[in-house]
Amino acid sequence: MGNADIRQLAVIEPKPFEELTGSVVAIDAHNWLYRYLTTTVKFTRSEVYTTDDGEEVANLVGVVQGLPKFFEHDITPVFVFDGGVTELKDDEIAERREQREEYEDQLEAAREEGVEAAEIATLESRTQRLTDTIQETTRELLALLDVPYIEAPAEGEAQAAHMARTGDVDYAGSEDYDSLLLGAPKTLRQLTSKGDPECMYFDRTLEEHDLTWEQLVDAAILMGTDFNEGISGVGPKTAVKLVREHGDLWSVLEARDEVIPNAERIRHMFLDPDVTDDYDYDTDIDPDLDAAKAYVTDEWGIPADEVERGFERIEESVVQTGLDRWS
Template sequence: MGNADLRQLAVLREVSFDDLSGTVAVDAHNWLYRYLTTTVRFTSSHKYTHDGEEVANLIGVVQGLPKFFEHDLSPVFVFDGGVTELKDAEVSDRQAQRERYEEQLEEAREGGDAAEIATLESRTQRLTPTILETTRELLSLLDVPVIEAPAEGEAQASYMARKGAVDYVGSEDYDTLLLGAPLTLRQLTSKGDPELMDFEATLDEHDLTWEQLVDVGILCGTDFNEGVSGIGPKTAVKLVREHGDLWGVLEARDVYVENADRIRELFLHPATTDDYDFDPDLDPDVDAARTYVCEEWGVPEGEVDRGFERIEESVTQTGLDDWL
């Protein structure tokens, strides 16, 4: 999910929540997966209802939303649609890796290794239909807008940011840089202040166009292709500037990247929609959300009390309708 090599090129700076305001389009699957895995590892054992349904996502949502509510950030959650065909290989690889982890998890359980069990449980988490459905319902009760992307959520969120519909994209993926998101807030699921990734500043830093930055990403490797052997991010920048674009580099190196033109288009012109409408002024029904989480899904109140308290406090202190 994203090309971490791009971190070596991205212009990043730590920013204070106190200096941020506006609307952030959150890559829902990315955000939720991170809270899901950390909740599984670091909360108590109450991750399942008495019927055996996973509920760690509900705990994660309640714990994670106050980070927005307590500051001048209005969240809009963008959910993935269909998986791009070219990503099938990566999805297959992840599934195979997850199956290996599941086998290791069974061995750890048989051996009673608590630390290894916790680690492997987080690695085998998946966003099941139930998890996605209950997350959408909880967000709805808290009046947080939900947008359904036609394909990749991060692509839709980046498109909305480029159109000026939102001020930031919220994602841990560096792919938002290749997708042209002007400003990306990272580390929204971590303690402390976030990190701001600046698209235009990155282009200026390396004297590249957007198209050339995508070419650099393809040379290094993306979710849709393996990189060219021996070419790292700094070398890729040098080669693209020297030869003009991806095709010039491939010709000069006498190498081939399968589906290169399609991959380029997936970043420059991804499947997106203008069919979205949302109100950033939120009016969360905390009582209904608490009932949904604790009574309908059986999450112990102690797991979510503080999160709901923080949401209620933020409603009282800021009114939420004054965010923008």
């Protein structure tokens, strides 16, 4: 998820949708999907997205509700799915699993005690995870809607940042701040929120603090990342000051007589992540709406009225942006 304190360093400005018309955005798929998944679960009755076999596919509702925002503003999303996750992230994953299990215990207790439905819905949203079924059905629905997606060799966010750096897309799209450390020139945030998004700028951030990319990563490591604990008492301002004063991470650690395990590997993961140039996608979107609707409602049993407006918005926006090419 990245350290939210990085926001204090980043140069971020509002980005009106009208300035994004015609853009292609590489979306961190897991980040985007998880946010719509939890929102759907929180505000939708569980029987809506639970099959007769007990399989939960709230993602199908979330995808249909989330995609129109792109189409309505003539933005082409390219969803980038995670491949393997580095073992250095094991601690974070274990912490998330432990937190989710705690929420599951709270949810079970709440149900037994008969607490209000709103509280139960909130707890249900906190226990969500991207199951194999959710992963597979999301890809299948995107394919029916002709929305491009690719598979990253490792972290989807790193691949999205790489695509933005090579110029294959105009922006990376993620709610996390690690996109900045991964060198994405421009990252769109708040794509899952109401209103206009905001844009986080890489070069302007470096200029603002008179840092190199390496030094920005060094400052983040001192603050703490998904892969390491930071140095106690070192926040954004102190981290930048220390890196400026001493030059790099190693000199800071030596001066303070501190050690950060795996520091070299962590640094390398931001500066030279596992990404690929072996991908291909078509930004001319030609959705098969009838097949997509049938997949969601007939094959997976989502009530038609739960997704009707989302599909209508997709159809209307495709027509409005001149992409009306389905028969």
